[in-house]
């Protein structure tokens with residue numbers, strides 16, 4: 001089995017490293033000390049395509065794959081752990097909606113999460129339900145064409161800096177995990193109270209406790225798995241968009257990587273950076 005990274009993945013990793021070193025690391029300590037949430041950096045990472053590696057092109061992703069996401073996350077985390085959390089908050093809801101959402105929900109919610117235009121957020125954990133997600137108590141009751149959420153969520157990252165997020169609740173407890181769904185809720189609905197939570201580290205990643213008695217939009221039936229299959233159109237788009245994506249990455253970061261725009265033929269610069277990286281990690 002070949003464990004070497006492909007040229008394309010090396011190029012992705014190097015772009016992420018350069019971004020982390022230039023844009024995140026210089027102010028990481030100050031940002032954390034001052035509890036600065038860096039929405040501007042979330043947006044820049046979206047422009048670089050960092051959140052779209054596991055999302056089909058059809059919804060604004062680039063389809064570079066799971067390993068690309070791991071490499072990007074690793075590089076960003078090296079510079080500032082809180083920014084690694086920020087990546088997770090964009091990818092998590094987008095991936096959930098790809099897998100379980102309707103076509104309309106995918107087209108509406110995923111592109112702004114991938115571009116960083118909307119700050120991502122998901123609310124699963126409750127005071128008595130952490131690892132045991134099925135132990136959650138929050139319920140969602142149908143009220144005409146909408147749902148009313150009733151319950152409480154805790155440790156919700158980005159709740160203070162987002163406009164809404166995915167909230168998980170039971171529509172039918174008797175069905176156990178099959179009766180659980182996710183809802184997209186706006187935080188400005190009446191009936192929601194938010195209380196900030198202090199953490200000991202990663203201070204530029206903000207958290208809230210959320211108490212709901214509020215209205216949610218569409219339902220994602222998380223237990224009824226609707227995985228989409230990549231259409232021929234999406235694959236064709238991928239072939240076109242991937243080189244464009246890399247060309248843009250290269251432009252924005254002023255990278256001097258040779259062959260980055262195709263992701264196929266790296267020159268000496270990325271190889272040198274790669275050996276420096278391996279040496280640094282020993």
Ligand SMILES: Cc1cc2nc3c(=O)[nH]c(=O)nc-3n(C[C@H](O)[C@H](O)[C@H](O)COP(=O)(O)OP(=O)(O)OC[C@H]3O[C@@H](n4cnc5c(N)ncnc54)[C@H](O)[C@@H]3O)c2cc1C
Pocket residue numbers: 122123124125127129130131132154155156157158199207
């Ligand atoms: C900084 C931060 C940000 C977070 N952001 C979010 C967020 O954005 N959205 C969200 O929904 N949640 C969020 N969480 C919550 C996080 O997902 C939970 O903390 C996590 O699921 C663990 O739950 P818990 O804290 O209740 O611990 P518990 O579930 O009580 O677990 C405590 C310990 O027991 C172990 N354990 C639990 N069950 C078992 C078992 N059956 N067998 C053996 N060991 C077990 C666990 O591994 C752990 O070590 C965040 C938490 C933190 C600290």
